[in-house]
Amino acid sequence: MKGVSPLEIYNECRDDVQAIFRSRLLTQILIALGSGSKPLSALRDVTGSSSQALIPKIRQLEALHYVESVRSDYALTPIGRLVEPEIERLVTLMGVLQRHRDFWAEHDIEGIPPGSLRDLQHLYRAEVVKDVEEDIFAVYATFLTILRKASWIHGVSSIMSPVHADAIKEVVMGGTSVELVVSRELAHRLAAEPYSTTLESLKGYANFRIYVSSSPVRLGMTVTDGFLSLGLYRRGTDTYDTARDLVSTDTAAVTWGEQLFQHYTADSEILRISPK
Template sequence: MKETSPLEIYNEYHDDVQAIFRSRLLTQVLLALGSGSKPLSTLREVTGSSSQALIPKIRQLEALHYVESARGEYALTPIGRIVEPKIERAVTLMGTVQHHREFWIEHEIEGIPPKLLNEIEHLYNTEMVKDVEENIFAVYTVFQTILRKASWIHGVSSIMSPVHVDAIKEAAISSTPIEIVVSEELAKRLTSQYEAVLETLSRPENFKLYVYPSPIRLGMTVTDEYISLGLYRRDTGKYDASTDLVGTDAAAVSWGERLFQHYKADSRPLKIS
């Protein structure tokens, strides 16, 4: 049997699909009930609408068997509990793209592995930090703050500057556990340009360096509390050291740790003589 494409499914059921996304109230009620049953008074409050406006929409959701009334409150049906998380994810994903629209449009996103790219909605609660004329060291200042507050540090990078090396060295000397995955090209530069520093860092057990066999097209630092993500610019093909997404949200930090583990899994330890 031929596999049915999403477009064919949409063409057949577009009325049902559009019934949800066409109406602000239908979507809001579903999203509100995703966290549990609620009385009409709460739905009025979260949607900012009157009972006269809400009740017909609730009846419509009941007719679709997404919502049911139970003990004076409204709740998702078993089918509604299947549908609502998918709507919630689509809304969060679109919100993330729009919230950081400038960042995603101006930068290469291909360096993020497809599985993690498919989860970028976890980065909604991050903020874009950018070097500006009034603060030309904004990104680096945040980087220093992240390292100094960290209980542990995990990083992925294909670029490194003397100031970054100094900041990492300072954190390593303070006994903070550090693991960094670098590209092969960067590993060669580090071993030639920063041989003395690497020799110093290799002595304590808390510092580990790994080499990823393929090019890395991003820069990311994640700690127990922070994530900082930088990408390459689409117009120049060069790493944009002046702009990062930074956040402390637990979901964003967890996303960053999964990104680090993705790169570490296929990397080899760099032995420093």
């Protein structure tokens, strides 16, 4: 049997969908109650609205069976608890896109795996670091800071440069645990100079591993115990944007980055460094 399309479902239930999003207060009440039940006074504080404005909206949500009264407080019903996280996720995702719309619009986000794309809202607190005329090495300087402050480093990339390789070599020799997942194309380049000498010098270090991804890699990502840095290819090109990275110290972003790293390691094989 052919599945029902989302457009058909929308046509059937558009009144309920529009009821949630047609006003600021309806959405704010649902999101506010997502963290737990609240009295009317707390909802007034959260929304900045009067009781006279709030009560009709609460009644609407009660009629939809999303909200109920519990011991003089208001709370989400069981189906309200199903709906609210999806609203919260969508609102936060829109916030991520609005904060750095040019970054997302101008880069190939399809290089990010679908599971990570679905959780993109965790990057809300990230900031764009970019090279500008006054600071032409801003992105690289940030990369060095991230490496030097890290207790451990996990990376995924399809690009490398001698200066980046030297920076990684420095922290590995300093005792930091480093694991990298690289594309097959990059693995082939690492077998040649100037990278082969660097890899040979790190061969005896147990705190350094490189994995080769069996799937394409179209991003550059570094995640540590305190940082996430994400770089992407320019949209519609095969050119990696070395001049702009999205950087965050937020715990949710770091967790997002680590999950992306685990996605690639699950589909990778360790790179054996052959003696010269």
